[in-house]
Amino acid sequence: MVVQGRGRRARRAGVVGVLWATAELTVTVGVVVLLLVVHQVWWTNRQAAAAAQAQVRALERAWGDDPSLPPSPSSDSPSVAPSVSSSVAPSVPPSGGPAVVSSSPPPPPAGPAGAREREGAYAVLRIPRLGLVVPVAQGIDKRAVLDKGYAGQYPGTAGPGERGNFALAGHRNTHGEPFRYVNRLRAGDELIVDMRGRRYTYVVGKVLSETTERDTGVIAPVPRSVVKPEYGYSEPGAYITLTTCTPEYSSKYRLVVWGTLRR
Template identity: 80%
Template sequence: MRDHIPVVVQGRGRRARRAGLVGVLWAAAELTVTVGVVVLLLVVHQVWWTNRQAVAAAREEVRALERAWGDDPGSGPSPSEPPLDSRPSLSPSPSPFSSASASSSSPSSPAARPAAGPSAVRERAYAVLRIPRLGLVVPVAQGIDKRAVLDKGYVGQYPGTAGPGAQGNFALAGHRNTHGEPFRYVNRLRAGDELIVDMRGRRYTYVVGRTLSETTERDTGVIAPVPRSVVKPGYGYSEPGAYITLTTCTPEYSSKYRLVVWGTLRPGP
């Protein structure tokens, strides 16, 4: 009787291992594609959809303000408005600059006091900022809270800073990217460009004078009553006056530094 010698088929084992490896790689590829699609959708939502929503809401707020004003902004006497408070209680979220170093230099002047009242009132827009060079028309609200103000596509006034047209520094913050990105192109502003602020029955025109392309988020001097960088002392002003300050993040899609644009109030007729 012949002995039966078992035959070992090595090729079949290799094919099984190869098939298993292919399955693992395929599953990994599917997972990578799925994660990529999810990330892409999140980016589209953040960069595109939030912009559409915020821009639409901001435009409607501007229209609502102009309807409430009744006339062309800046024309005629100022009708009575709610009392204004130079010490708003709205607590901003972590922001580009602390408001502690800036205060209104003329608290007794109505134009120097930001809008007040309940938080819902403070979060509503009370003015419109127009920048002809950029084709920008955007509402201005009290405070720089992200959810309540900035993420709506509004520009927010730093608490404690001077109001439009007043002595001191009317300091504003706005997103550069996403949520309406009203300040995306403020880096294109040049000396002599106009920054127009409309309120009920009043119009204030500022003229861009100086810019600071980059400073730290702790450079509180740029929103002081006499704005001057404490990080780069060569930038800013040294004399009291009526100023406007625009601040936003830089470089684009980053919040590492701050970009600053300053202007001075053009004397009225």
């Protein structure tokens, strides 16, 4: 009887030990997951947003320090630059990002402008309605561009002010989330693009609240959805396109905002 009693107590103690160890492991895993979420959702936002704003200030200082540059034209009457690249070669985009399509980038233009584009941000996008000021860089690579909190220009699309489609991608959540609230944009809102010595003002015209990540038509030179053909344009012009993921904290679909250059 004594031996049996001790055996039962030993088994009971073993079960309690296992349960206690499991509880400790569960709490530890929960804490680790929570820390990862905090890092991804909060810290990366602060880090990327701060770095993006520093880049904006650096660009503005560089532009302001060059006395050889002409003054920026009024936002009410920007000129339209001749198009240098307006074709897009669609391909299947990487999953998980805000991009709709990817393509082989064209060679950068010769001279100082091309050098600036290769090095990083070359323009600043301002959206007064959202209080957004964000640098713009060539390409839609996540690590090199989007995760820095920048808006990335789709390779092969027209440049700011050019005929064709100046198409941009940006994160909606995490990494600065510059395009988080673009769903709040309405027809008539301004999208201002500043470059060295130039300012181009676009006016929001249409919003496509949801389409697939393979809808390459939305960044075509004349943007029109191939998934929902009733959304888009039919005449050549100077367009801007903003794309991001939707719904929030998901990359299942794409949200698209289109605007036209104010003349």
